[in-house]
Amino acid sequence: FAPPDGGPLPIVRQTAVERIDHRAADHVGISTSKGHLRVKAVIVTVATNVLANERIAFFPPLPEKIDAASRLPLGLANKLFMKVGRPDALPLDSHLLGSYRERRTGAYQIRPLGNPVVEGYYAGDLAHDLEHGGPKEAFQFGLTELKRALGSDIGRQLSLICFSAWGSDPHIGGSYSYASPGASDLRRTLATPHDNRIFFAGEACSTGRYSTAHGAYDTGVMAAQELVKTIA
Numbered sequence: 001f002a003p004p005d006g007g008p009l010p011i012v013r014q015t016a017v018e019r020i021d022h023r024a025a026d027h028v029g030i031s032t033s034k035g036h037l038r039v040k041a042v043i044v045t046v047a048t049n050v051l052a053n054e055r056i057a058f059f060p061p062l063p064e065k066i067d068a069a070s071r072l073p074l075g076l077a078n079k080l081f082m083k084v085g086r087p088d089a090l091p092l093d094s095h096l097l098g099s100y101r102e103r104r105t106g107a108y109q110i111r112p113l114g115n116p117v118v119e120g121y122y123a124g125d126l127a128h129d130l131e132h133g134g135p136k137e138a139f140q141f142g143l144t145e146l147k148r149a150l151g152s153d154i155g156r157q158l159s160l161i162c163f164s165a166w167g168s169d170p171h172i173g174g175s176y177s178y179a180s181p182g183a184s185d186l187r188r189t190l191a192t193p194h195d196n197r198i199f200f201a202g203e204a205c206s207t208g209r210y211s212t213a214h215g216a217y218d219t220g221v222m223a224a225q226e227l228v229k230t231i232a
């Protein structure tokens with residue numbers, strides 16, 4: 001919602017958009033978990049899995065967008081954060097791979113920027129299985145790999161802080177987009193505004209910087225600039 005006086009945007013958190021009704025020529029109706037809005041135009045920035053699962057209903061439907069989103073699905077990566085009890089037990093700001101032979105392994109940042117934590121990064125099937133098993137199972141997996149690399153004493157220094165679960169978050173549904181074979185041009189299809197009133201942004205809309213935070217940012221700025229032109 002852009003205020004007419006050009007002041008800062010009011011941001012409402014914990015509010016899910018459920019439906020975008022663009023039947024009327026003079027406004028777009030947005031139904032949310034906290035009520036309804038009438039706006040001139042909207043920028044949709046949800047992840048492709050959210051669009052593909054039709055968690056937001058467009059009325060009339062936008063099958064071209066749903067198809068594009070379905071063919072630009074999200075892969076899965078998850079992170080584990082462990083607290084280090086005695087920081088000097090581990091090398092400062094270093095990196096290690098859990099295994100050079102196994103496909104199912106993690107990458108570890110040890111005491112990044114001097115913080116007393118170890119960050120584990122897991123991708124693909126392993127990220128999926130660890131998410132399914134829950135934080136304790138992920139912690140045991142990380143601990144086993146770190147003990148193998150650094151010696152079993154290290155186990156006494158580490159405790160679980162948290163483990164992400166991006167795949168099962170209903171508002172995300174994965175980590176970052178990849179193009180199915182032959183679908184990379186659909187990033188452009190997804191990014192094209194509908195009727196100059198429904199704009200799309202987010203990492204999957206970026207043709208060159210997809211899967212990244214800066215790709216998400218660029219496409220958001222571009223969509224906002226396009227929107228401003230149409231309502232000026």
Ligand SMILES: Cc1cc2nc3c(=O)[nH]c(=O)nc-3n(C[C@H](O)[C@H](O)[C@H](O)COP(=O)(O)OP(=O)(O)OC[C@H]3O[C@@H](n4cnc5c(N)ncnc54)[C@H](O)[C@@H]3O)c2cc1C
Nearest residue numbers: 016017045046047077078171175202203211212213214216
């Ligand atoms: C483990 C991991 C590591 C990563 N590492 C890097 C990295 O090193 N560098 C990098 O550049 N990128 C990295 N990324 C990718 C980066 O985080 C994403 O590309 C970026 O966050 C995508 O931003 P987005 O705005 O497109 O989508 P999102 O971040 O998914 O934002 C969409 C927002 O829409 C909200 N939403 C969903 N449904 C609704 C609804 N119905 N109503 C209202 N709001 C809704 C969601 O809650 C969410 O806040 C990483 C991602 C992961 C998971």
